[in-house]
Amino acid sequence: MRAYFTxxxxxxxxxxxxxxxxxxxxxxxxxxxxxxVALYRALYEGKPQAIPIEHVATYVWLQQSFFRMLVASDPxxxxxxxxxxxxxxxxxxxxxxxxxxxxIMAQKLMGSLMxxxxxxxxxxxxxxxxxIVLPNSVPGLLAGVMALVIGLLCMCALENITMAFTMxxxxxxxxxxxxxxxxxxxxxxxxxxxxxxDSWQKVIKVLPYSQLLDAPIRLxxxxxxxxxxxxxxxxxxxxxxxxxxxxxxxxxxxKKRMIxxxx
Amino acid sequence: MSYIEVDGLKKTFTVKKKREKGKLLREKQxxxxxxxxxxxxxxxxxxxxxxxxxxGKSTTVKILSGILTPDGGKANVGGRVPWVDRKEYVxxxxxxxxxxxxxxxxxxxxxxxxxxxxxxxxxxxxxxxRLKELKDALxxxxxxxxxxxLLSLGQRMRAELCxxxxxxxxxLFLDEPTIxxxxxxKIALRDFLKWENKENGTxxxxxxxxxxxxxxxxxxxxxxxxxxxLFDGKLPDLLERFDTVRTVSVKYDGTDISLxxxxxxxxxxKDNEFFITYCPKEIPTARLLVALQDAGTISEMTxxxxxxxxxxxxxxxxxxx
Numbered sequence: 001m002r003a004y005f006t007x008x009x010x011x012x013x014x015x016x017x018x019x020x021x022x023x024x025x026x027x028x029x030x031x032x033x034x035x036x037v038a039l040y041r042a043l044y045e046g047k048p049q050a051i052p053i054e055h056v057a058t059y060v061w062l063q064q065s066f067f068r069m070l071v072a073s074d075p076x077x078x079x080x081x082x083x084x085x086x087x088x089x090x091x092x093x094x095x096x097x098x099x100x101x102x103x104i105m106a107q108k109l110m111g112s113l114m115x116x117x118x119x120x121x122x123x124x125x126x127x128x129x130x131x132i133v134l135p136n137s138v139p140g141l142l143a144g145v146m147a148l149v150i151g152l153l154c155m156c157a158l159e160n161i162t163m164a165f166t167m168x169x170x171x172x173x174x175x176x177x178x179x180x181x182x183x184x185x186x187x188x189x190x191x192x193x194x195x196x197x198d199s200w201q202k203v204i205k206v207l208p209y210s211q212l213l214d215a216p217i218r219l220x221x222x223x224x225x226x227x228x229x230x231x232x233x234x235x236x237x238x239x240x241x242x243x244x245x246x247x248x249x250x251x252x253x254x255k256k257r258m259i260x261x262x263x
Numbered sequence: 264m265s266y267i268e269v270d271g272l273k274k275t276f277t278v279k280k281k282r283e284k285g286k287l288l289r290e291k292q293x294x295x296x297x298x299x300x301x302x303x304x305x306x307x308x309x310x311x312x313x314x315x316x317x318x319g320k321s322t323t324v325k326i327l328s329g330i331l332t333p334d335g336g337k338a339n340v341g342g343r344v345p346w347v348d349r350k351e352y353v354x355x356x357x358x359x360x361x362x363x364x365x366x367x368x369x370x371x372x373x374x375x376x377x378x379x380x381x382x383x384x385x386x387x388x389x390x391x392x393r394l395k396e397l398k399d400a401l402x403x404x405x406x407x408x409x410x411x412x413l414l415s416l417g418q419r420m421r422a423e424l425c426x427x428x429x430x431x432x433x434x435l436f437l438d439e440p441t442i443x444x445x446x447x448x449k450i451a452l453r454d455f456l457k458w459e460n461k462e463n464g465t466x467x468x469x470x471x472x473x474x475x476x477x478x479x480x481x482x483x484x485x486x487x488x489x490x491x492x493l494f495d496g497k498l499p500d501l502l503e504r505f506d507t508v509r510t511v512s513v514k515y516d517g518t519d520i521s522l523x524x525x526x527x528x529x530x531x532x533k534d535n536e537f538f539i540t541y542c543p544k545e546i547p548t549a550r551l552l553v554a555l556q557d558a559g560t561i562s563e564m565t566x567x568x569x570x571x572x573x574x575x576x577x578x579x580x581x582x583x584x
Contacts, residue, residue, distance in 0.1 A: 006381040088365035090330045093354045
């Protein structure tokens with residue numbers, strides 16, 4: 001168990017090495033956040049919607065803060081697979097799936113916290129209607145955080161599937177592009193899910209994507225009552241288990257048919 | 264039973280060829296990387312494993328280190344089958360791939376080492392003791408706090424070796440460990456391997472293209488070609504078998520030299536320099552030298568024993584590799 005914890009810690013520290021990238025990332029996402037909020041404000045000028053603009057702005061900022069949890073993947077890990085350095089990891093007495101799972105988790109967690117916290121501070125300083133509002137209730141906040149954590153677990157399971165596929169195709173771009181497209185659409189990154197038609201929302205809600213970030217945010221804003229939390233977390237856990245099991249299966253199969261190319 | 268027992272190991276890879284014009288599907292081609300290789304290695308041996316590129320050396324190492332599953336044959340290392348229960352097996356072995364890295368690129372190497380400590384569940388006492396031993400032997404003290412990316416190739420290889428030996432493996436695989444190293448680093452690396460083999464009784468299996476590695480380290484050498492084992496024995500025996508042709512060039516004081524060489528040797532002349540080609544198995548070198556000296560006063564002479572690389576090249580040619 002210790003080894004998994006240490007690799008998690010190492011990956012966190014590695015993320016800290018790229019402070020320049022972090023600052024760049026924050027600047028980029030703040031810009032995006034401001035543009036999006038301005039866009040929705042313009043939309044609301046024309047025709048006010050049922051959801052108050054403060055909530056939409058909050059949605060945008062939370063979304064931007066934890067964006068890194070959703071997309072992006074560990075470039076080092078992909079390099080390892082491509083270059084064959086993965087063979088070193090195969091001669092270690094560790095479980096490959098778990099070993100990579102914690103690495104992915106560390107990267108996502110550190111990456112989003114390092115960017116997210118300064119951004120949330122910034123967003124809190126913006127005037128009402130532009131910035132983020134306080135959570136609807138304390139239980140709502142707690143349920144939201146809990147859902148976010150389980151969402152992270154689910155995300156990592158999903159990304160480990162990408163890794164397993166990359167071991168076959170050697171090129172992560174195809175599957176990543178596909179997953180990222182599904183992700184930005186159905187996680188509410190492209191357009192808040194609340195703005196999708198109701199009939200769409202019914203389907204979208206049971207997909208794993210909407211549970212990752214959308215559900216936690218809605219718990220935060222109080223759009224979902226706290227009593228919904230149980231249902232949401234159950235769906236999340238279910239997806240985490242399914243995706244985790246599938247990932248483990250793929251890794252197991254890869255092990256059997258793996259070829260490390262070159263001398 | 265020997266420490267390593269390999270019996271009829273087979274591995275086939277499927278390669279898809281480029282699609283030919285006019286054909287709809289790509290043709291598949293199977294490449295037999297190993298066609299039934301057998302050998303055994305005793306504990307504490309230092310074995311060299313050589314062969315031209317693509318002979319199947321690395322494939323053997325990958326199978327024996329639990330990374331690949333073979334298509335046929337048996338292997339047993341210290342009572343375990345490498346590809347069955349990989350996690351348990353790999354605790355007892357160490358691997359160094361000369362062209363890959365196991366240490367983390369961006370963090371100081373000491374941090375990579377402490378990760379290895381946790382991976383192999385070493386106690387702090389054991390770890391500290393072993394680390395001290397290795398860092399002294401490999402002169403790593405000053406490099407421990409440096410990120411890997413700042414190290415030179417030679418320094419990096421020393422760090423890699425240290426990383427692979429922290430858990431005191433019984434068996435160490437080295438896949439081209441001296442590739443790209445300068446003379447000083449190579450010699451230091453060889454000295455270290457000898458030391459580790461002697462001091463800790465670590466069994467070492469080494470693949471290389473550098474014949475000096477083999478000459479300096481290995482009492483035993485195995486030659487692999489086209490996925491088959493072609494030779495297994497001592498290096499001098501291997502050299503003797505393929506040491507076929509040598510050349511001597513001689514210059515004499517004065518002219519008008521009548522040179523009589525033993526039967527079987529051939530002579531060519533260019534100005535006042537003679538080139539004698541002979542086979543050391545048929546004509547002992549000493550006998551030839553006497554004949555050369557009888558012909559006049561020698562002013563200059565070079566004896567060119569085939570260098571080891573030429574010998575190996577000749578051997579690959581003879582074995583049609």
